[in-house]
Amino acid sequence: MEQQHQQEELTMEKSREQQFLYQMMLIRRFEEKAAEMYTKEKIRGFLHLYIGEEAVATGVINALRPEDNILCTYREHGQAIVRGVDPGAIMAEMYGKREGCSGGRGGSMHLFDASKRFYGGNAIVAGHLPMALGLALADKKMRRKQITCCFFGEGAVAEGEFHESMNLSSLWQVPVLWVCENNLYAMGTAIKYSHAVTNLEVKAAGYGMPSASVDGMDVRAVWDAAEKAAHGVRDSGKPFFLVCNTYRFRAHSMFDAELYRDKSEVEEWKKRDPIALLASYLLDHEGMTNEDFKALEEHVGSVVEQAVQFAEAGTWESIDELTKFVYSEPK
């Protein structure tokens, strides 16, 4: 149901930018609702909000094709929504319900949808980069024209698996779009305490790989950069490293007291809220009116409300099924 509504809305929209606005607003409202449901103890475990970073997932994934593979971190609600995973199935997953996109087994950090080539929801920092490499290797070996897009934070750039994967992807010449979402903090550790070289895009040079960095608060700029990068990767079959400089407005997770950064810094970044930036562009340049904006907000609200209802109506898996999905069932 939610899916149909969303698709309807998307085709109704006039321009690409208006679609971006809708998707970013949906991520924002969806996550605000998720945070609310967390405080109501409907959602438990870790919940990492993407609020502030919406332009990255939106800009990048809109530059991909449906057949492309996507791998994400544990802060992946936004990517799942833009990819078209049903918001109801995402919310149900966070509730731990059987109707969730991972059958309830994964939770917020492990959203999967094989039909959308959405390979998680991976919660070991940089642990999914080698898998992205392997998916691209399989595509190359099987001569498929699709690419693999792998999102990770700047925290992952300090891991050995980042460097191994960068080297191997360039050595093997496989089509991976590496997307670093640099939100300046690995949990509570600022980038200056993590990296000797903080303009991360230059690291690609060590692997003979082209790279670029982009203002990750400006969805139009992100889309533009990702479109060029994805086109290049698809055409050449070679990897590309795209750094999106962004900022997380909320705490790292629901357990974070934010002792490591000043409120003033957060407020400063909020002046560059990606949704506000795009909205003002649309108001100024595409004749979007406040009424249009309000109507969109209402629609987003109803999609999120339906997602919550879907999750609430979901069912709990029987404890008898506890050991399912450890090994494949005999065919």
Place this chain on the structure above:
Amino acid sequence: MIPHENFKEYKHMESVTTIRMTYREALKQAIREALRNDERVFLMGEDVGRYGGAFAVSKGLLQEFGPDRIMDVPLSESGFAGAGIGAALGGMRPIIEIMTVNFSLLAFDQIANNAATLLHMSGGQLNVPVVFRMSSGIGRQLAAQHSHSWEPLFAHIPGLKVLSVGTHEDARGMLAAALADPDPVVLFEYTAMLNLEGEFPANNHPVNIASAKVRRAGKDISIITYGPGVYKALDAARELDASGIDAEVLDLRVLRPLDERAITDSVSKTHKVLIVEEASRSVSISSEVTARIIEKCFYELDAPIQRLCGVEVPIPYPRHLEEASIPQKDQIVSTIKNILKK
């Protein structure tokens, strides 16, 4: 070790044609067959191609199959192990060779956090048909960073299937079964056995990787073992035979999930148990087998379960200390005589 002579079961199967080759050759033939039979299969690992394999298992395969299917990789264990997992997700059937079990810890994140979990985390959407081969074991004076029996580490992890290649038959026949499995399989191969010749049925592959196998049927005591313990136990059983002791040798083969039925069947027949393994004693496969016997068939036991395990020490370099660090045939013989009071 003269393994072929111990295969009591084969001697009674007169119609079975047997073939004879080294353990290394059996492993190689299995890889070659897999590459020939399925174009989705490729072998990836450090020095598997141009060098011919660190232990010459894959020697000549690069020339036969080319660099796309015999892929040399840089020293990036996590990177290429994870790439194997990704390639499996992408429809390939990768064989990932980890040069020695020690290096597998550099890939442990990928094996334990990704290969073993994806099916479950995705609610059954993503199975991972990847095979990890690793040469392991003790006995070539390779010291504490190149010889280990770490089967228990891997066998602890739900989501993995862990196989121990303790015989030539399995060296030839396990890989095909592992590749046919929809889930991640870890194959423990044993460096110390590579040059050993053995005999096995010519048409034995693929073997059944769902169950343990009785390598020698007997009625007086069950020697439950795996890996290099299998031939040692068979040698011991032959010697015991001369003293009128009829020992059964049960090769566990599948360390996860354990074939509990085979264990209880054997114990219920012989009522006495010696478990032999090269892994160190604490929190080991033998600990688990002991616990299962206690839980499932305690009242079948006529004597306390005995264990011969690796001594709890990082493997030492000098030959005499290395030999003393793992169970040997003579200890198996004397321990069994002691249990049976003969």
